[in-house]
Amino acid sequence: MEDGGWKMTGAILHLPSSILDLPFSLLVEFWCRMSFSLAQLQRVIAETYDAKDRRRGVEGTFMWFMEEVGELSAALRGGSERQRAEEFADVLAWLATLANIAGVDLESAVQAKYGEGCPGCRQIPCSCDHAEKP
Numbered sequence: 094m095e096d097g098g099w100k101m102t103g104a105i106l107h108l109p110s111s112i113l114d115l116p117f118s119l120l121v122e123f124w125c126r127m128s129f130s131l132a133q134l135q136r137v138i139a140e141t142y143d144a145k146d147r148r149r150g151v152e153g154t155f156m157w158f159m160e161e162v163g164e165l166s167a168a169l170r171g172g173s174e175r176q177r178a179e180e181f182a183d184v185l186a187w188l189a190t191l192a193n194i195a196g197v198d199l200e201s202a203v204q205a206k207y208g209e210g211c212p213g214c215r216q217i218p219c220s221c222d223h224a225e226k227p
């Protein structure tokens with residue numbers, strides 16, 4: 094996504110100074126359209142559901158996560174474009190929940206494992222043997 098000079102670093106938003114002259118409503122609109130980091134996702138999910146998630150625990154949450162994976166499978170086979178988008182969102186939200194209660198920082202984990210290319214061959218795109226990783 095083209096950020097037009099906007100830059101998110103963790104929770105801190107760096108704005109070019111001229112943008113501060115924009116009307117508030119326009120700033121809100123820009124804000125809503127900005128990219129949503131994995132760290133932000135985990136924070137929003139925690140703020141929304143943390144008490145319930147911790148009460149349910151990792152095992153119960155994993156079952157809900159798998160149920161959503163099943164719904165994604167059904168949506169991919171026969172759902173509308175909107176249903177597919179919703180199920181991707183559900184799976185990602187439940188994965189973020191699981192990461193929260195398991196104490197995993199998704200952004201760091203993904204960056205560490207995939208940030209420099211394929212974990213197997215360290216290439217972008219992956220050059221692993223087809224027989225090994227189709």
Ligand SMILES: [Mg+2]
Nearest residue numbers: 161164180183
């Ligand atoms: Mg669902």
Ligand SMILES: [Zn+2]
Nearest residue numbers: 211214219221
């Ligand atoms: Zn590879």
